[in-house]
Amino acid sequence: MNAKSLSVLVGFALLLVAVFGTAYAVGRQVGPVAPGLRPAGGGGGVSPGMDGHDMGGMK
Template identity: 70%
Template sequence: MLLLVLVFGGAFALGRTVGPVAPGLRPATGGTPGTGHPGGGMPGHAAGAAR
């Protein structure tokens, strides 16, 4: 358990020192999660298609 805490603490300290990986990177806005394609499904798959 102590080793886990030390590794996590070291990674956290290193991350704070280095800074953000991609400055200005922001989450995408707009739209509804899970509906990235027309019809809300997977591309190339029709809703209710026969199997």
């Protein structure tokens, strides 16, 4: 791999980091996309209105 292709690869990686970092920052500022939506592992237990969805006797 020569110096030009290495610099292009590093530039592309930095561009990806910048784009995803910006998207993450905007998402943190805006908040949840729907009312009541919470991160995974936050509440524990069953979501409201989701009782009885345990897949029954599937094997």
